[in-house]
Amino acid sequence: MKKYVLVLFSFLILNIFAITGKEIIEKVDKNRSISNEYYEGTFTIIKNNRTLVKKFFGYAKDSEETFYMEFTNPEDNGVKYLKISDELWIYFPDADDYLKISGSMLKQGMMGSDMSYSDMVTIENLEEKYSVDLLGEEVLNKVPVYKIELIAKKGTKNITYYKEILYVDKDKFIILNAEYFAKSGRLLKTIDVQDIKKVKDHYFPTKMLIKDMRRKNSKTIIEFPIIKFDIKLPKNVFSLGYLKR
Template identity: 25%
Template sequence: MKQLIAKGAAAVVLGAATLAFSAGAGLAADATALLRAAFDNWRANSSESTVTMTIHRPGWERHLTMKGWTQGHDKALVRFTAPAKDAGNATLKLGKTTLIFNPKLNQVIKLPASMLAQSWMGSDFSYNDLSKAEDILTEYTHKIVGSGHAGGHTVYTVEALPKPGAPVVWGKQQAKVRDDGVLLQETFFDQDMKVVRQMTTDKVGRIGGRDYPVVVTMRPANKKGQWTQLVTTQARFNIPIPAYVFTRSNLQNPRD
């Protein structure tokens, strides 16, 4: 699956950005290209992935497994496959519409926009993170505010500030992106510019023919010992996906 899928879960890809940094408008354009590259690397034109999720709290842990499919920038389906008590729970994102299916109730529910920033399956990721919602690209302005080097790559720090009147939750977002489009970190600030949570890439691995953030962890600020980790174990990108996958019918009665 915003903000950052489950940012993350669910899994989602790309190519490297062509960078030619200059002052003013050119710099802003390159900052946007970096963020776009990170989203493309996560999702690609289409994707299919298997992801395990660990929800950690002081005193207990919960482990889940899910399969995810994405297509373009506005379609995503995530279905839990384990443990048995959670299997069948699914979330479908179609543009600005988010539907969830609870097999125990055999009911599909449309989530109001006000709930998209809420916890997804009790984790530290939100419904927006699940589909890697692109609000940061469309509702924010972007600027490169720093750079460094790690693992043989240049790493750029991109600051994203809301456009005037933008209907967004965060007062600011800040992302660290490698020069090949791999997202290394995303930090979320409230309207008072205080850090609310941070997602870090704990491992970059080769999967689906690309370098990819295969292990990411979301940690809320000021909640010691609380985090949620997503581990991508399998992934394929730029593959044909049948149209029926992203339908309400398949959400409730899966054909895969």
């Protein structure tokens, strides 16, 4: 009898303290909650045995809800992006003019990479648009993770992916691996975080491998060798006027 009481008690304790999928996502969002940042990075686009490297730097604020990005490699020198909420503009230095990226163009790969413009503009609060379910716990590359399933809530508009499976580091609450699915169940994209850096109490992915599963033998590695939080932003950096500077 004593044994059964002990088991029941343990079960109750475990359930009281068990974390829910929603709480995990809240913690993921909290880790991503950064007031402003400066970053320098590279896109390495790999197709079969061919490789292209693109360099950029930029500023972001409100957990990357708003960002400015400027390319510095010779082929794309001066190409700039401005994202404000879910709107995106690209500036072409040769034409000295900017263009709104909208509608169906958002689905295209940014600068030819496996990351689409939609991936850039939909860094949103996950709980707002998805119903969250904790599928279980696993070990991914020797790291204990929570496996979370996100399914788009009925009637939600402007979502890039219908379903997402996220593998969240149990300790750091950062997404280590993500799989993105269409409504049909087709796997569209995967993101594998390969390196993490802790900056001012936030864990930040500094190396990611992105694969667009619709493209054969194609992958993109995004690296952020320099990342700084809570910096002084240049005046008016998040404005259309600044794109033309």
